[in-house]
Amino acid sequence: MEPIKQHKGLVYPLDRENVDTDQIIPKQFLKRIERQGFGQFLFYNWRFYDDGTPREDFSLNDSKYDGASILVGGENFGCGSSREHAPWAIQDYGFRVVIAPSFADIFYNNCFKNGILPIQLPKTVVDQLMEKASKEKYEVEVDLERQVIFDGSDIEVFFDIQSYHKEMLLNGWDEIAVTLTYEDKIDQYEKQNKGVKTLGIS
Amino acid sequence: MSQPKTIVEKIWDQHVVHEEEGKPNLLYIDLHLIHEVTSPQAFEGLRMSGRKVRRPDRTFATMDHNVPTIHRNVIKDAVSKKQMETLEANCEEFGVRLADINHPDQGIVHVIGPELGLTQPGKTIVCGDSHTSTHGAFGALAFGIGTSEVEHVLATQSLWQSRPKTLQIKVDGLLGTGVTAKDLILAIIGKYGVRFGTGYVIEYTGEAVRNLSMEERMTVCNMSIEAGARAGLISPDATTVDYLKGKRYVPEGEAFDEVAEEWLALASDEGAEYDQTLSIHADEIEPQVTWGTNPAQCVPVGGRVPDPKEADNDRDGIERAIEYMGLEPNQSIESIPVEHVFIGSCTNSRLSDLRKAAEIVRGGRVHEGVRALVVPGSKSVKDAAEAEGLDTIFITAGFEWREAGCSMCLAMNDDIVPPGERCASTSNRNFEGRQGNGARTHLVSPEMAAAAALEGHFVDVRKYAITVGG
Numbered sequence: 001m002e003p004i005k006q007h008k009g010l011v012y013p014l015d016r017e018n019v020d021t022d023q024i025i026p027k028q029f030l031k032r033i034e035r036q037g038f039g040q041f042l043f044y045n046w047r048f049y050d051d052g053t054p055r056e057d058f059s060l061n062d063s064k065y066d067g068a069s070i071l072v073g074g075e076n077f078g079c080g081s082s083r084e085h086a087p088w089a090i091q092d093y094g095f096r097v098v099i100a101p102s103f104a105d106i107f108y109n110n111c112f113k114n115g116i117l118p119i120q121l122p123k124t125v126v127d128q129l130m131e132k133a134s135k136e137k138y139e140v141e142v143d144l145e146r147q148v149i150f151d152g153s154d155i156e157v158f159f160d161i162q163s164y165h166k167e168m169l170l171n172g173w174d175e176i177a178v179t180l181t182y183e184d185k186i187d188q189y190e191k192q193n194k195g196v197k198t199l200g201i202s
Numbered sequence: 203m204s205q206p207k208t209i210v211e212k213i214w215d216q217h218v219v220h221e222e223e224g225k226p227n228l229l230y231i232d233l234h235l236i237h238e239v240t241s242p243q244a245f246e247g248l249r250m251s252g253r254k255v256r257r258p259d260r261t262f263a264t265m266d267h268n269v270p271t272i273h274r275n276v277i278k279d280a281v282s283k284k285q286m287e288t289l290e291a292n293c294e295e296f297g298v299r300l301a302d303i304n305h306p307d308q309g310i311v312h313v314i315g316p317e318l319g320l321t322q323p324g325k326t327i328v329c330g331d332s333h334t335s336t337h338g339a340f341g342a343l344a345f346g347i348g349t350s351e352v353e354h355v356l357a358t359q360s361l362w363q364s365r366p367k368t369l370q371i372k373v374d375g376l377l378g379t380g381v382t383a384k385d386l387i388l389a390i391i392g393k394y395g396v397r398f399g400t401g402y403v404i405e406y407t408g409e410a411v412r413n414l415s416m417e418e419r420m421t422v423c424n425m426s427i428e429a430g431a432r433a434g435l436i437s438p439d440a441t442t443v444d445y446l447k448g449k450r451y452v453p454e455g456e457a458f459d460e461v462a463e464e465w466l467a468l469a470s471d472e473g474a475e476y477d478q479t480l481s482i483h484a485d486e487i488e489p490q491v492t493w494g495t496n497p498a499q500c501v502p503v504g505g506r507v508p509d510p511k512e513a514d515n516d517r518d519g520i521e522r523a524i525e526y527m528g529l530e531p532n533q534s535i536e537s538i539p540v541e542h543v544f545i546g547s548c549t550n551s552r553l554s555d556l557r558k559a560a561e562i563v564r565g566g567r568v569h570e571g572v573r574a575l576v577v578p579g580s581k582s583v584k585d586a587a588e589a590e591g592l593d594t595i596f597i598t599a600g601f602e603w604r605e606a607g608c609s610m611c612l613a614m615n616d617d618i619v620p621p622g623e624r625c626a627s628t629s630n631r632n633f634e635g636r637q638g639n640g641a642r643t644h645l646v647s648p649e650m651a652a653a654a655a656l657e658g659h660f661v662d663v664r665k666y667a668i669t670v671g672g
Contacts (some may be wrong), residue, residue, distance in 0.1 A: 017519050018396055018496050022633040027614050031268065031281040033242035033288050035349075045635045050621070076397040079430065079496075082332040083240065086350035105432050106332060106346055107399055111409075112349035131295060162361065164225050173352070176253070181356045182220050182228060186360055189219045189230055 003172030004114045007142040009069030010172055011133035012060060019073055020080035021107060037083055039043025039092030051133050072129050073100040078108040087114045095140050099149075101126045109174065112165050113175065117144060119159045144170060206471035209437050210368050210403045213343045213468065217326050219323035219360055219485050223344045225364040232325040235311045236263035236298065236357050238289040239614070240330030245292040245354035246250050252494020257357045258297040262320060265289060267309045268362050268614050271604035272635040279512035283614065291572060296356075296587030297485045309606045312336040316420065317582055319449025323438040323465035323655050328355055333630065335426040338435030339419035341440055343403070345432040345612050367477040368433065369402035373410040375485040380664035382416035382558070384550060384628070384647035386410065387425040388490035390482055391589040392500040399431025402477065405470060406436050417552040424549045428497040437469035440668055489658050490536050492632045494523035499632070503650065503662045507533045526634055527642050528622065532577050538644070542625035543574040544637070545648050546604075547611035550628035555648040558594045561653035569658030570602030575617065577609040601655070602630040613638045626654040 029041040037165045043056040046058045060068075071090065075101035078086060087110045090098065098116060109120040120140070121129075132138045132151070140151045144166060150156040168175065207215075209333055220228040234257075241263070248254070255261060268282040270573065286303065293300040301307035307314055310331055313322040323341035328334060330352040337344035351361055371390060377383075404426050406419075414422065423665050426434025436442075443462045446452050453461055488502035499520075501508075509531040510520040524531060545551070545559050546591040556578065568574045576596050578584035587593060593603045610617040611629035612635070619625045621640030627637075628651050632643040646654065649663045 003479075010605060012323070016514055016522075020631075020633050021602070022612075026635055026639070026640075027535060027612050030239050030614065031279070031285050033246070033285060035246075036242045045639055050639065076400070076430065079396060080332065080427075082346035082348055084243075084330075084350060102397060104397075105539065106348060110348035110350065113348065130297060155356075162226070162345075174251075176251070176354050176357045179228065179354065179362070181358065183358075185220045185228070186230070186358060190359075191231070191348055192218075197249070 001113070001172045001174065002127060004096060004115055004117055004169045005145060006141065007069070007097065010065065010067055011070045011072055011129060011138045011140055012065045012068035012070045013130040014059070015130050015134070015173070017074035017075060018076045019080055021078055021083050022080055022088040024078065024086040024155060025083065031081060031083055035088055036092060038089035039094065040094045042089040056118050067094070069094050070091060070097045070099065071095045072133060073098065075100065075102045075123070077103050079104035082106045082108045087111050087116055089115065091116050098124060099129065112168055117128065117142065117169055119149065121149070121157060121159055123191040125155070125157055138193070169172070206473040206475070208368050208470045208474040208476060209341055209435060210343065210366065210405065211466050213324055213326065214365060216324070217222050226670035228360050228362040228478065230360050232260060232327050232626045233327045235315055235327065235329035235334070236261060236352070237267055237329070237331065237608060237613070238265050238285045239267045239659060240349050241292065241352055242288045243349050244286060244330070244356055245296065247353040248296070248356060251302050253357045255296040255298060255356045258299070260359060261292050261356070263289060263298050263300045264301040264308055264311050267608045267612065268628070269605070269607040270305050270615050271607050271609050274605055278604050280595045284369045293643070299618055306581055310548045310551065310608055312420070312424065313552060313579030314581065316340065316416070316546060317449070317580060319446055319452035322446065322452065324468045328361065332427045333424050335432065335434050336420050336424040338423040338433050340446070341435055341438035341465065342611045343435065344432055344548060351556040356478065366403045366433070367401055368378065369404045369500070370400060370476040370479040371404055371406050372479060373408040373484050374481065374515055375483050376410055376413060377484045377487060380667035381487055381489060382647040382649060382650065383414055383421040386448075386484065386647065387422045387496060388492065389487045391425065391498045392431050392490065393482060394480060395431065396428060396496050396498045397430040397479070398414070398428060399429035399434070402431050404429065404431045404434035405476070406434060406608060407470070410434055413659050415440060415539065415554060417554045419590065420552070421549055427496065428630060438465045439469065443650065472645055489647065489650050489663055491650065493527060493529060493535065495526055495632055495634050497630070497632060497665055499523055500645070503563060503660055505535055507531055509534070513633050515556050528624070537659065539624065539659045540644070540654050541572060541623045542619050543572060544577070544610040544625055544629065545629040545651050546577030546579065546609050548579065549630045550648050551577060551583065553583050553586050555628065556583070559648040559652040560592045562649050562663065563599045563601070563656065565593050565598050566656040568655050572658055574600065574655040575604060577604045577617070578606050579585060580606045599656070608639055608655055612636060613641070618644070626651045627661065638667060
């Protein structure tokens with residue numbers, strides 16, 4: 001996984017609440033067996049007409065947001081299905097940071113496994129970012145080490161993140177490799193716990 | 203006496219493999235369920251790093267999301283076919299047991315876990331599917347995970363997890379005649395919204411919950427994720443024990459009595475504290491119908507589509523939902539015509555769901571212009587339903603009777619609602635495009651869906667309750 005320490009990028013505002021993972025990546029694209037190549041299908045049903053031509057009424061198609069790498073969304077971003085294809089699509093499209101007033105749990109966790117930094121900020125701050133980015137090309141900078149996001153003018157806010165998640169992104173860890181360093185503990189747990197007898201499958 | 207604990211605390215404490223300051227806990231996973239859509243990249247990850255499945259004996263796979271529900275072995279979609287073949291090859295290579303498309307145990311992963319007795323109280327259960335919360339009905343801690351976590355569990359049989367907060371939803375009183383578990387969970391989400399459960403595990407308690415059958419409890423826990431909660435559960439009781447007795451993967455004889463006692467001891471203690479408690483009165487709940495594009499956008503069947511002008515917040519969202527759904531503000535729910543009816547999904551495709559729908563359908567006729575589908579949740583539900591003649595009731599009335607799978611809940615196979623058309627569905631998500639690009643979904647109970655199929659529009663199913671004697 002590619003580490004993320006600092007990131008500066010163009011902001012794309014998606015002013016909708018409860019954006020679900022069915023919208024982020026519709027089900028017809030879940031049949032691939034690879035992890036790559038989902039960016040072209042991001043927000044597919046909002047971005048394109050049935051014949052595949054882009055919808056001019058969906059803001060991501062506005063050339064102003066070409067090259068955007070910071071997505072700002074509304075409350076409960078990423079709700080619904082657990083499909084990791086959603087963060088895969090977001091990442092593959094070019095986003096590295098997603099900012100929202102609140103996230104759905106599974107989506108939030110999935111982001112960290114894919115080198116995406118999800119940042120939860122108070123709604124008032126998100127509204128400010130949303131407003132600025134909807135008016136003009138608007139860039140912000142994120143410093144994960146200091147847990148700060150700033151735009152060089154009037155916005156500079158601290159954000160919260162669990163230290164475990166922070167370390168994972170800063171180092172680009174392979175989480176499984178980390179866990180396998182605790183393998184003796186897992187062995188020990190399995191030996192001690194009689195839970196096995198209630199399992200049935202053998 | 204030791205401090206009273208909730209069931210969540212008890213299960214959690216039993217499963218902590220490693221604990222250290224500033225880190226989530228490393229939590230042991232008892233049972234890992236797998237399906238074809240969210241697993242291929244996980245197996246590929248194992249292959250690329252030369253890792254094995256740590257506990258194939260705690261892993262169980264089936265095919266459900268993509269499978270055709272008609273002409274079973276003619277999978278026209280090459281990509282779906284490849285996904286199923288990939289699962290088969292992966293299970294073979296890594297030694298994971300698989301109930302494939304022709305296996306007698308095949309079915310929706312959240313239907314077969316319980317019916318095989320793989321799902322048991324006190325277990326930690328995960329699956330790359332958000333409706334894994336279903337298994338919480340048994341007093342298991344069960345939650346959906348992403349594909350990276352699927353790979354992590356395959357490799358290590360554990361997950362890094364932060365201790366969740368607990369949220370009690372207390373349901374006092376009893377549900378009225380014709381009011382179902384589906385109406386209960388829709389009413390809870392309608393009242394508290396789609397994100398009140400975020401960061402919590404919900405425990406459903408109270409008289410109305412105690413009175414639910416296991417299959418009804420599964421319907422309630424299934425939709426916990428629609429309230430934002432990764433997991434929802436119900437403390438085990440005699441209903442739980444009775445259901446599990448005799449199931450294939452459950453111990454027999456004295457060993458069963460012993461384990462049943464352990465299960466019952468998991469129930470939340472009297473006086474246990476929750477981080478939050480919400481309550482709702484069952485007797486106030488009426489049959490629900492969703493009008494919008496998330497499950498909280500629902501009203502009683504006698505109600506109307508809201509007027510965005512009168513909304514306190516998210517007016518844009520409400521307006522957009524009404525427009526997408528092709529409805530008018532203040533339109534009565536009963537005036538909404540339906541073109542499709544889908545009875546199925548991990549929420550409502552079990553034998554009791556089909557029985558209740560069949561009671562409404564018996565002797566009736568599917569309304570002209572309505573296409574109605576019944577998709578049993580598993581091969582074994584289908585066989586049991588056929589043994590008691592439910593298939594004949596549905597087919598005689600003009601329903602299509604299909605093979606088991608997820609089907610029109612998410613329309614990954616050929617069971618799709620065409621653009622702009624409307625479906626009364628017993629599934630769990632009315633998101634835009636969920637049942638097909640541009641499709642309009644209204645979530646209801648199996649009884650309400652059956653009644654809508656006969657009448658061509660939504661009706662209060664309680665009028666049937668009188669004719670069928672409740």
